[in-house]
Amino acid sequence: MVDAYLVVSYGGPNRPEEVVPFLRNATKGRGIPDERLEQVGEHYYMFGGKSPINELNAALVEDLRDELVRRGDHTPVALGNRNWEPYGNDVIKELYENGARNILAIATSAYSSYSSCRQYREDLARWLGEVDLPDLTIRKVKQFWNTDGFYRASVTAVRESLEAAPGSRLIFVTHSIPNAMNDSSGLEFGMTYEQQHLDLARRIADELGVEDWDMAYCSRSGSPHTPWLEPDICDHLEDLKTDGITGVVVAPIGFISDHMEVLYDLDTEAKAKAEELGLAFERAATVGTDPDFISQIADLLQNPGRTSYCEENCCALSRSATLPAL
Numbered sequence: 237m238v239d240a241y242l243v244v245s246y247g248g249p250n251r252p253e254e255v256v257p258f259l260r261n262a263t264k265g266r267g268i269p270d271e272r273l274e275q276v277g278e279h280y281y282m283f284g285g286k287s288p289i290n291e292l293n294a295a296l297v298e299d300l301r302d303e304l305v306r307r308g309d310h311t312p313v314a315l316g317n318r319n320w321e322p323y324g325n326d327v328i329k330e331l332y333e334n335g336a337r338n339i340l341a342i343a344t345s346a347y348s349s350y351s352s353c354r355q356y357r358e359d360l361a362r363w364l365g366e367v368d369l370p371d372l373t374i375r376k377v378k379q380f381w382n383t384d385g386f387y388r389a390s391v392t393a394v395r396e397s398l399e400a401a402p403g404s405r406l407i408f409v410t411h412s413i414p415n416a417m418n419d420s421s422g423l424e425f426g427m428t429y430e431q432q433h434l435d436l437a438r439r440i441a442d443e444l445g446v447e448d449w450d451m452a453y454c455s456r457s458g459s460p461h462t463p464w465l466e467p468d469i470c471d472h473l474e475d476l477k478t479d480g481i482t483g484v485v486v487a488p489i490g491f492i493s494d495h496m497e498v499l500y501d502l503d504t505e506a507k508a509k510a511e512e513l514g515l516a517f518e519r520a521a522t523v524g525t526d527p528d529f530i531s532q533i534a535d536l537l538q539n540p541g542r543t544s545y546c547e548e549n550c551c552a553l554s555r556s557a558t559l560p561a562l
């Protein structure tokens with residue numbers, strides 16, 4: 237019997253003094269060049285040193301709790317992060333102290349890849365080891381990119397923007413990842429991270445009667461010599477301008493809410509690029525707390541048939557990596 241739900245997320249700084257410590261946590265052992273860290277730090281300082289992610293996650297948890305209570309489900313719902321407070325290990329310990337023994341977790345990212353799925357499983361396994369409570373178990377819900385509720389909420393958001401800016405070119409956007417990370421992703425769905433996005437994008441475009449659309453990427457980091465998924469959204473805007481396009485709707489289906497990548501990479505950087513090129517720019521909402529999405533998350537948590545049993549190599553960065561038992 238599941239006796240607690242845990243939303244696992246990335247975390248972000250709440251004030252300027254937290255930016256550097258947060259970035260150190262986020263990049264520990266991942267070889268991100270200092271130059272990139274300074275750049276990313278600036279993105280946070282530009283918004284007062286505060287990431288929107290914590291408040292957005294709080295709103296998600298609140299609506300999720302309300303929806304579950306409406307269904308008569310009073311299971312506690314908590315939020316635990318990888319890179320900032322409240323840290324996942326502290327949260328599961330607190331859940332345990334309040335009586336939880338079987339936690340069901342869901343990550344705040346819809347698609348498969350090391351960064352968006354498996355790394356959260358590794359976090360959960362590490363937290364379990366750290367709290368060292370032998371009678372505590374945790375399982376994690378499957379990635380939900382292909383669920384009806386996520387699809388319907390995405391359609392609603394994209395439809396609204398297309399209506400506000402008719403005739404615009406539709407561009408779906410997600411977080412870029414290294415090609416190698418993409419290639420090893422999504423075994424349990426038989427589709428990579430990239431294919432999952434293309435599949436959902438095609439369904440949304442079909443539903444809305446849009447024939448011409450593109451997939452573009454934002455927020456790449458790492459060494460410039462390492463290939464990541466392309467085109468970058470800003471490069472793509474230049475190409476579209478050359479092709480005679482006059483306006484764009486940018487739909488960030490890779491993100492469930494308006495966190496820093498959306499606020500900076502799209503609403504600031506890509507928007508400025510569009511202005512420079514003379515392209516009209518409209519950004520579609522993320523699913524956020526759309527009722528279809530919240531209801532879908534509640535369904536996933538209440539139906540244990542949908543929990544994840546990833547294959548051994550699923551979303552692994554190396555073939556020899558073993559999936560931590562949960």
Ligand SMILES: CC1=C(CCC(=O)O)c2cc3nc(cc4[nH]c(cc5[nH]c(cc1n2)c(C)c5CCC(=O)O)c(CCC(=O)O)c4C)C(CCC(=O)O)=C3C
Pocket residue numbers: 246247248249259262263266268272273276287288289344345346349351352411412413414455456457458490491494495496497
């Ligand atoms: C696929 C994906 C998602 C979507 C799924 C999900 O939502 O989980 C995501 C989300 C997020 N990524 C975030 C922030 C960062 N990601 C970084 C770095 C990286 N992300 C990667 C991928 C992803 N990331 C990768 C392959 C790297 C490089 C290697 C590494 O370091 O693993 C870095 C380091 C600096 C830099 O390289 O940019 C930071 C600061 C925040 C918080 C935002 C806020 O504060 O509002 C969120 C939600």
Ligand SMILES: [Fe+2]
Pocket residue numbers: 411
């Ligand atoms: Fe990231």
